Amino acid sequence: MKADPSRQWRLLDLQAIDTRLDQIAHARRTLPQLARLAELEEKAQALDSLLVRAQTELGDIQREVAKAEADVQLVRDRAARDQSRLDSGTGSAKDLQALQHELDSLARRQSELEDVEIEVMERAEDAESAATQLAAQRDVLAAEIAEVTAARDEALKELDAEAVRVGAPRPDIVAGVGEDLVALYEKIRASSGGLGAAPLRQRRCGGCQLELNNVDMSRIKSAPVDELLRCEECRRILVRTAESGL
Structure with a gap:
């Protein structure tokens, strides 16, 4: 799947909102x-x-x-x-x-x-x-x-x-991310403990917290900026950031 960087970055904003909403729901139950x-x-x-x-x-x-x-x-x-x-x-x-x-x-x-x-x-x-x-x-x-x-x-x-x-901002962010990417994100989130997208920081997946090896880092570095990446370990959507260590 192709998705321009801005859509992928907004996906992290969506994940942040959903994570906090999940925390609030948990707080209500407990x-x-x-x-x-x-x-x-x-x-x-x-x-x-x-x-x-x-x-x-x-x-x-x-x-x-x-x-x-x-x-x-x-x-x-x-x-x-x-x-x-x-x-x-x-x-x-x-x-x-x-x-x-x-x-x-x-x-x-x-x-x-x-x-x-x-x-x-x-x-x-x-x-x-x-x-x-x-x-x-x-x-x-x-x-x-x-x-x-x-x-x-x-x-x-x-x-x-x-x-x-x-x-409150979620509907606008969803619209900016797009239905196709949101659908994939929601599917992954449902099967991955509420975390569907994670940033790549310092060669480490923000989802499973595992450090990527040199082969995976080379693959990510050579991938087009609009290519949607997935962590090889946890299969979450992996979003490149300025701190990715590429």
Whole structure:
């Protein structure tokens, strides 16, 4: 392929732009905030699961508390009625004796139920404290996620702005290089790690960084200025410069 020197030199300008755009794209994919957010989101999911379990357990225990309180209240109400009947003195001595016996039984039953109520209420307090602590941790984590998300968005905004600025001259350079040479450049770039064209400086290919031997240097020196050269090692387009060492 033939390409006048100006087109080849502009190809190096295009490569410089594409290299920086690739670097920006890599920076977008590898922002430290992205890794941190992934870590925080994982923690948040685990914390959410713990919080749901804690709240569910608290709800179950609170229902136990309500039942225990209701059981105690039933015994208290029954004892109050029996005490009222006993205090009124209505009934036979046998009936009054039976009431007193029932009151003694109710007192023991009330004591037992109150012990159960206290135990359940203590468990409820512990469960509520655990759920409150987890909720507080979740709030702190949510605040950190919001902070890191804002930092990520700002970093992406800056990178996107730089990409627009760097890529602005690209269409004009592509037009100056020409479709045929750009097509070859893009093909090589796709198969060579993003580097399709490289300068020849001090007898060294700017792509593979290998020094050319005397035979290759002689061949390049004798080649017409508009001949498109390729590195024998990496097959990238090789552009002659004032520092080529020819």
